[in-house]
Amino acid sequence: MALSARLELRQSQSLVMTPQLMQAIKLLQLSNMDLVTYIEQELERNPLLERADDGEADAPILEPTDADLPARADTPDWFETEGAPSSERVSNVLDTDIGNVYPDDTGQPERQALDVGALAGGDWSSVGRGGTGEDYSLESFVAGEISLGDHLAEQLAVAVTDPVLRLIGHDLIDQVDEAGYLRADLAATAERLGASLSQVEKVLALLQTFEPTGICARNLAECLALQLAEKNRLDPAMQTLIAHLELLARRDLAALKRLCGVDDEDLGDMIKEILALDPKPGHAFGSTQVQTVVPDVMVQPAADGGWTVELNTDTLPKVLVNQTYYAEVSKTARDEEKTYLGECFQSANWLTKSLDQRAKTILKVATEIVRQQDGFLTHGVAHLRPLNLRMIADAIGMHESTVSRVTSNKYMATTRGIFELKYFFTSSIASSEGGDAHSAEAVRHRIRQLIDGETADDVLSDDTLVKMLRDDGIDIARRTVAKYREALRIPSSVQRRRLKQLAGA
Structure with missing residues (x-):
């Protein structure tokens, strides 16, 4: 077969990012x-974008006409090759199959492991608060929350006058974690500071007398022992x-x-005293800032018995394209300036259209x-x-990747609280009677209801459940029941029977 050069004309479609x-x-x-953060950055970068006032927020955004667009000679190279964007391109661009371009992370978060405190029957977790503002007003200082390290440092300054011991104390305080535990090797600390081990132990013993009680403990047993000693119950x-x-x-109550x-x-009274203690005393001074969840969609009951779904417009940024400013400046602008203005105008126009399409898609x-x-509901x-995502995508005529994003x-x-949209996507469990499948979340709720209604004389095993x-009408395997029960942090039937017997003693 001879090799030769030839020309071929082919027509194809492809997705260009x-x-x-x-x-x-x-x-x-x-x-x-x-x-909001992204829009603020665009407002600083693009002079043709401006923040809409409250009076302009309800007014429709004017779409530019062909006469408003810059002349072809004034447009940048990328604009010439890709063509002027139309409303249809912006409307359809989000429905494109782009799952391979930006893969989604649709996995569920893993469950946290249960610690000894939780196993002992108490929910001993707390949320830390903190953070400071930029304005140094009197109200800011009054409302500010002191950190655990500062709280201990203030007590150290009063209790210790020896500069050597105070230096050791500050070093130990720096190694206290958010829960209030000292995560340090005393021998290594003494060697690093050039002090004797007895000095470090002496300072630690002093720190363990500070408030809150149980602070600077090296393990859970020592933390509880410090609190019991404070109450003269050790x-x-x-x-x-x-x-x-x-x-x-x-x-294992028999062994205890x-x-x-x-x-x-007596054992029941002792366990009740243990459960009344705080295994993480440092959390009262936590410095982790908690960000409030702001809903994106509001669902309210309608007068006809249905539901009203609307976007939370209070959190949506509102921007406009200042076409008047663009028209005035472009008249006297030079070629390079017209190119820059064309890019800004095109970017601002795309941004407003994308925001509108985003709102419609979410709704x-x-x-x-x-x-x-x-x-x-x-x-x-x-x-x-x-x-699942496919059911929603098929119903509204979009791709699964779009629904996932x-x-x-x-x-x-909703009237039942604030939920992440992904919460409503649950796996199905077949019905034993051949009817509609059951949601996994509904099955977990049913398992909790059954266990909450059991008595000490009739504790439900996994087989009974x-x-x-x-x-x-729920066709479920025993291992699935055990998995759901462990995910709900519900002890086994043997452990629940011991707890109920202890509570009734």
Whole structure:
């Protein structure tokens, strides 16, 4: 076969990731709070963008006509090659299959492991607060929350006058974590500071007398022991109980009674005292700033018995394209200035269209979610239907990747609380009677209801739960029940029976 050169004319379609397309994709997956930050950056960069006033917010954004667009000779090279963007291109650009370009992270967050404090029966977690403002007003100083390190440093300044011991104290305070525990090797600290181990231990003993009680402990047992000693309740039996917290976590009451030498009543009182303590005293001075969840979509009951779905316009940024300023400046601008103005005008025009398309897409997806999950909004979590991205995408005529981006980092405010949009997407569990499938979240809710209604004489095992769920029409395996129960942080039937017997003693 001879080799020769020839010309061929082919026609094909392909997806080109233009800067405008990437901007539309980026805006779609941003939350309202992140979108505000992005718009602020664009307002600083683009002189043709301006923030809409309250009076202009309700007015429609004027779309530029062909006469307003810059002349072809004044446009930049990329504008000539890609062509002028039309309203149809902006409207359809978000419905394109772009899943391979920006893969989605649709996995669920992993469950946190249960610590000894939680196993002992107490929810001993707290949320830290903190942060300072930029204005140094009197109100800011009064309302400001002191950190744990500053609180301990103030007490150290009063309790210690020796500069050497004070230096050791500050070093130890710097190694205290947010929960109030000292995560330091005393021998290594002494060697690093050039001090004796006895000096470091002496300073540590002093720090452990500071407020809050139990601070600077090296483990949970020492933290609880410090608090019990403060209450004058650290007797030999209590010391033995503190030394065997792993037995308490397993609810092995028989072994604890044998080791402590007490009866059921005394052991019950001792455990109640343990549960009343604070295993993380440092959390009262936490410095983690908590960001309030602001809903993107508001759902309210309608007069006709349905639901009204609307965007939270209070958090949506409102921008306009200043066409008057562009028209005035472009008349006297030079060629280079006209090119820059053309780029700014084109970018501002795309941004306003992308914001409008983003709002319409979010509202369309949220409305379909509300329609699919009407039972949950009306009757509660037991009526949550199985739902996935494909069902929503097929119903509204969009691609799954678009629905995935819309539901990321977006929240919906309903009469039952504020939920992330991804909360409404749950896996399905088949019905034992051949009817509609059940939502996994609804099944977990049913398992919790059954366990909450059990008594000390009739504790439900996992096998019993499987039988009761199948009687309710839910075809589920025993290992699935155990997985859901552990995800809900519910102990096994043996542990629950011990706890109920202890509570009734």
